[in-house]
Amino acid sequence: xxxxxxxxxxxVVLFAAIVLRLLYWTTVKGDELRAQAAFQYVVERTLPxxxxxxxxxxxxxxxxxxxxxxxxxxxxxIKDMGAFVRSVSPVLALDGQLLSAQLSxxxxxxxPIAHKxxxxxxxxxxxxxxxxxGFEKEPKxxxxxxxxxxxxxxxxxxxxxxxxxxYFGLEGYxxxxxxxxxxxxxxxxxxxxxPILVGNATRIEAEDGRTLVLWIDRMIQGIVERRLQExxxxxxxxxxxxxVMDPATGGILAMATYPSYDPQNFKxxxxxxxxxxxxxxxxxxxxxxxxxxxxxAIQEKLVTPAxxxxxTGPVSIGDYTIRTWNDLYHGTITMTKVLEYSSNVGMxxxxxxxxxxxxxxxxRNFGFGAPTGIDVEEESAPQLRKDSEWGVIDLATTSFGxxxxxxxxxxxxxxxxIANDGWLMEPHVVKEIRDSRGRSxxxxxxxxxxxxxxxxxxxxxxxxxxxxxxxxxKWAKPKGYRxxxxxxxxxxxxxxxxDENKTIASFVGFAPADNPKFVMLVTLREPKSSPWxxxxxxxxxFTIARDLFHALGLPPQY
Amino acid sequence: MIRRIxxxxxxxxxxxxxxxxxxxxxxxxxxxxxxxxxxxxxxxISQVREENERLVQDVxxxxxxxxVTERAKELGFMESAEYLTIGTNQFPFALNVR
Numbered sequence: 001x002x003x004x005x006x007x008x009x010x011x012v013v014l015f016a017a018i019v020l021r022l023l024y025w026t027t028v029k030g031d032e033l034r035a036q037a038a039f040q041y042v043v044e045r046t047l048p049x050x051x052x053x054x055x056x057x058x059x060x061x062x063x064x065x066x067x068x069x070x071x072x073x074x075x076x077x078i079k080d081m082g083a084f085v086r087s088v089s090p091v092l093a094l095d096g097q098l099l100s101a102q103l104s105x106x107x108x109x110x111x112p113i114a115h116k117x118x119x120x121x122x123x124x125x126x127x128x129x130x131x132x133x134g135f136e137k138e139p140k141x142x143x144x145x146x147x148x149x150x151x152x153x154x155x156x157x158x159x160x161x162x163x164x165x166x167y168f169g170l171e172g173y174x175x176x177x178x179x180x181x182x183x184x185x186x187x188x189x190x191x192x193x194x195p196i197l198v199g200n201a202t203r204i205e206a207e208d209g210r211t212l213v214l215w216i217d218r219m220i221q222g223i224v225e226r227r228l229q230e231x232x233x234x235x236x237x238x239x240x241x242x243x244v245m246d247p248a249t250g251g252i253l254a255m256a257t258y259p260s261y262d263p264q265n266f267k268x269x270x271x272x273x274x275x276x277x278x279x280x281x282x283x284x285x286x287x288x289x290x291x292x293x294x295x296x297a298i299q300e301k302l303v304t305p306a307x308x309x310x311x312t313g314p315v316s317i318g319d320y321t322i323r324t325w326n327d328l329y330h331g332t333i334t335m336t337k338v339l340e341y342s343s344n345v346g347m348x349x350x351x352x353x354x355x356x357x358x359x360x361x362x363x364r365n366f367g368f369g370a371p372t373g374i375d376v377e378e379e380s381a382p383q384l385r386k387d388s389e390w391g392v393i394d395l396a397t398t399s400f401g402x403x404x405x406x407x408x409x410x411x412x413x414x415x416x417x418i419a420n421d422g423w424l425m426e427p428h429v430v431k432e433i434r435d436s437r438g439r440s441x442x443x444x445x446x447x448x449x450x451x452x453x454x455x456x457x458x459x460x461x462x463x464x465x466x467x468x469x470x471x472x473x474k475w476a477k478p479k480g481y482r483x484x485x486x487x488x489x490x491x492x493x494x495x496x497x498x499d500e501n502k503t504i505a506s507f508v509g510f511a512p513a514d515n516p517k518f519v520m521l522v523t524l525r526e527p528k529s530s531p532w533x534x535x536x537x538x539x540x541x542f543t544i545a546r547d548l549f550h551a552l553g554l555p556p557q558y
Numbered sequence: 559m560i561r562r563i564x565x566x567x568x569x570x571x572x573x574x575x576x577x578x579x580x581x582x583x584x585x586x587x588x589x590x591x592x593x594x595x596x597x598x599x600x601x602x603i604s605q606v607r608e609e610n611e612r613l614v615q616d617v618x619x620x621x622x623x624x625x626v627t628e629r630a631k632e633l634g635f636m637e638s639a640e641y642l643t644i645g646t647n648q649f650p651f652a653l654n655v656r
Contacts, residue, residue, distance in 0.1 A: 187593075
């Protein structure tokens with residue numbers, strides 16, 4: 001009897017063991033096994049989104065995508081490693097030994113050999129018909145205009161996960177819009193890997209990145225870049241910038257910096273060149289700042305163009321002495337003459353009439369001390385000192401543009417306010433954003449505030465025309481056009497004092513003065529031919545202006 | 559008469575059922591095997607897209623300012639060194655000749 005019970009017990013135990021094991025596989029390991037099974041019969045494929053392009057104002061492409069591939073090796077499928085390396089490395093210009101070492105790692109089944117390889121090289125590799133060599137699409141950027149507008153555009157590099165990411169300029173600022181969103185396809189597959197149409201399938205289409213249409217005019221950008229390079233060579237400057245803006249909309253028509261870099265091969269250039277100095281580097285504006293302080297004083301009705309002051313000699317402020325740039329003094333001069341002669345002494349008189357509070361208020365209203373909001377990644381804005389830290393000498397030096405740091409984009413925007421009936425605009429590079437279906441959203445021009453009244457703007461514009469017609473740079477001015485402008489020569493601060501020999505020469509202006517189509521700022525750092533703005537930046541401004549008059553079809557006005 | 563028709567229909571139902579099941583099997587099998595063609599079409603679409611990208615790149619390159627400038631030079635166009643403007647007060651002779 002006990003033998004029967006023993007056998008029965010053994011069967012019960014075995015049965016219980018089987019049930020427990022089944023419970024284990026269905027509950028504890030259930031999810032894992034389901035996933036493994038799904039991996040065998042489900043294929044999941046990412047549908048990559050194309051990165052959006054960047055077009056100039058006439059629709060010509062500045063940045064588009066070109067077909068490129070990731071080339072990879074599967075070491076376990078390579079039959080003859082030596083022949084493989086000898087065939088592949090010359091095509092991709094790789095070190096054969098290094099490649100061989102990478103492919104010989106026993107722990108790796110998949111080795112990336114080269115990223116973003118262009119189509120002709122891929123065709124050459126495909127022609128080799130090598131087992132173990134594979135290709136995966138990995139588009140890269142193409143710049144039809146080469147290095148034009150490099151610092152506005154930025155470049156596309158990789159993030160920590162190896163995915164494309166935009167850096168600097170527009171690629172950085174609009175990275176999310178340009179990137180788009182990858183799609184996904186999940187479908188049941190047969191033994192050969194082909195999708196089964198009647199099976200379960202999910203497809204989410206990729207959303208291609210949006211396309212940016214810029215205010216940048218390709219023709220104007222080309223003119224500006226060419227003339228800037230010529231000017232750099234002629235005047236021996238170490239760095240130069242030119243920015244051209246539409247005063248009515250705030251649209252950036254051109255922005256050039258030299259030296260620059262090639263975004264197609266950004267790794268071959270110094271990293272310091274990636275940053276756009278027009279939006280990211282500060283300088284002391286010098287005498288170009290005088291027009292803003294004068295505009296403030298006229299707006300406050302403290303001076304008029306015909307009001308006079310006595311320019312008899314240097315002015316002492318505490319331990320400091322303020323002189324004119326050439327140490328010449330003209331006696332009784334009008335406010336218009338103060339700008340024509342670019343008189344520092346005259347500007348100290350104006351600043352004293354304005355007073356500290358009003359001067360600082362107008363400096364802030366003209367947009368200094370805060371970012372302009374331009375749509376490029378690396379904008380920075382030098383902060384203004386606290387009001388309590390401004391002394392009498394600071395007010396005096398600021399009146400002629402020393403002792404205050406600004407960026408070129410801040411300066412040109414402030415000058416554009418004068419050209420735009422006193423309205424300060426938010427500068428923008430992008431005019432329109434288009435999605436992959438062709439729907440577009442316009443980036444509307446944004447008025448920030450009216451800094452001065454229209455009447456004041458007209459008055460100061462006439463004073464700036466007089467400064468051009470009768471000032472130090474009048475010899476270079478194109479005949480037949482009314483151009484409003486101001487030269488600037490600022491000493492460069494070095495280790496707590498100003499360098500006596502090094503200057504930043506600049507010129508800011510707009511034309512035609514009565515109905516401005518463009519406002520432009522030219523800066524040249526450390527020009528060797530002459531330190532003065534009237535002899536370097538001003539003639540360069542007028543040369544570019546001449547080209548722009550012709551390009552924009554603006555006839556002479558008189 | 560109606561009874562005959564009804565009887566006829568009743569006797570045909572099994573054949574319809576078997577026929578329907580057979581058709582479904584054949585259609586499903588055909589659809590299931592179409593996955594390979596779909597994959598081929600997908601690859602073809604991908605190739606055409608890539609070809610389009612290459613053509614867009616070629617067009618962009620051909621219409622770039624650099625290319626147009628070089629072509630213009632080949633055709634004999636010259637770059638103007640400088641534009642000279644003169645004001646009306648510099649005209650040495652009278653205008654408005656009637």
